[in-house]
Amino acid sequence: MRALRSSAVAAVAAAAAVTAVAGCAAKSGGEGGGKDGGKGTIEVTATDSACELSAKEFPAGHVRFAVHNKGSKVTEVYLYAPGDRIVTERENIGPGTSAEITAEIKAGSYEIACKPGMKGDGIRQQVTVTGKGAAARQDPELDAAVAAYRAYVQEQADRTIPEVRKFTDAVKAGDLEAAKKSYALSRVGWERTEPVAESFGDIDPKVDVREDGLDKGQEWTGWHKLEKSLWETEKISEDDKKLADRLMTDLKDWQKRVGTAEITPTSMANGAKELLDEVATGKVTGEEERYSHTDLIDFQSNVEGAEKAYQLLKPVAAKHAPALAKELDKQFTAIRAQLDKHRDSASADGFAPYDTVGKGERKELSDGVNALAEPLSKLAAAVATGAK
Structure with a gap:
């Protein structure tokens, strides 16, 4: 979040x-x-x-x-x-x-x-x-894109639950090292599809809120509360074990409800841009995973989710804005190459800890995100043209 x-x-x-x-x-x-x-x-x-x-x-x-x-x-x-x-x-x-x-x-x-x-x-x-809006004359390829994206979102939720189970079981067993190793991997499906989860309004604050994002009087629950215990206090309390059960319950609720989300071609395109905004505001700055420093796998997951939405919309976008599609292909390739520079096979999540990434390297990543975010902001208008 x-x-x-x-x-x-x-x-x-x-x-x-x-x-x-x-x-x-x-x-x-x-x-x-x-x-x-x-x-x-x-x-x-x-x-x-x-x-x-x-x-x-x-x-x-x-x-x-x-x-x-x-x-x-x-x-x-x-x-x-x-x-x-x-x-x-x-x-x-x-x-x-x-x-x-x-x-x-x-x-x-x-x-x-x-x-x-x-x-x-x-x-x-x-x-x-x-009113009712204009009569639908949507390109059939957009209908296919929405259907495929809906299946993708559900698949990511379904795949997340077993990964979260590994994490929460480790927490409840008091196994600090196993919990640390499974933490970041439990978040991949969520990070790929976060705008859809956020659209419900009540799930994200339960599972993905940061301590400085709490409302007055709000109880802090979810991944990041457990992250703080694992990496800062390095102790798993009885309250943490209860929070692990609550995290699983809340994410099962997400899994059950995600199929009811309203998804349109423009919401897919805007969601892709929102995922890049997530990278810019949380991952590049190191704020998101401030205790575990597992920001880079979150970064990759956000980019993967954005690219999935784009690839599904690309057949229509390329017809109406071929130069835009060409630029997006170029920038997605570039950002993947930048992430690859920070891979670490010795790490549980496959990336170097973000606190080992220097200021110059962070600036390069930030510039790459900005270079992708600018053309991605135009995708919704391109696919809207295909829905008229």
Whole structure:
């Protein structure tokens, strides 16, 4: 999970501090508003204290959000369905920069949240999506991509449970070394498909929250609580053994529910970008696995999940944006090669501990992530073209 998440938004990222929350003011925009937006575009202007929208009501279907960060802090923008279920998101929007989000949205009531500083629940604005959306004329290849991705997500959940069982059995047996060896491997399937898990809103805070992402009064449970015991205190307590059982229960709940997730071509594309954001905010910085330093296998798993979504969408993306597909092929190959430099056959997870990776090497990894994230942010718009 992103290291600085609040459980109130189910590990979905963060927002302005309380003193910055001044509400979201709507601004007029007609059919798209600002100079950077086109017809049908919703302009989102984020500052440190406001989240202004060009429209609070818009038709269902494929919707384009043009986000402009005019504040002094890095921000994020989320679209939530009731229950803080994430419909779409975009993280790491730097001060003075812009980003685009294309999403397929059904009719209903939602909230848009701007999150300056990447902490808290965000500056929220209620929006209404009307109508039924455009008549579906989706490329059959996109239907096939969604079906294949749904099977992939379920497969990853199913494969995770036995790996988690090895981990939790070791914890309950008080076997510190066995628990350490199985910890990172138990997280691979989760890290490959995390945006789908986060979309439910309540699972991620139970299993993947960091200590500094807890809400006031929230009990700390999940992988990272156990990670701290294994590597920092190097003792397994009776409470840890109980937490191991709870982790298994919560992940079985994820396994059972993952097949009901709403998945669309644009959510697949946006989820791939979110996985790269996960790498940028948690893995490259070393915040995610701060005790075990197993960040690199998380990094690889995020990249693998993103590439899986891309490869399934590639037949359509390549038809509508061939240059984009070519660039994505190039950058995925490049980031895999960078990760390969840090493999270590002596390690339980196959990678060198991240605390042995120097600043220069971390910068190279960060640059590689950024080089991939930029074209990946355009994938949703490319596949949306194939759904019209």
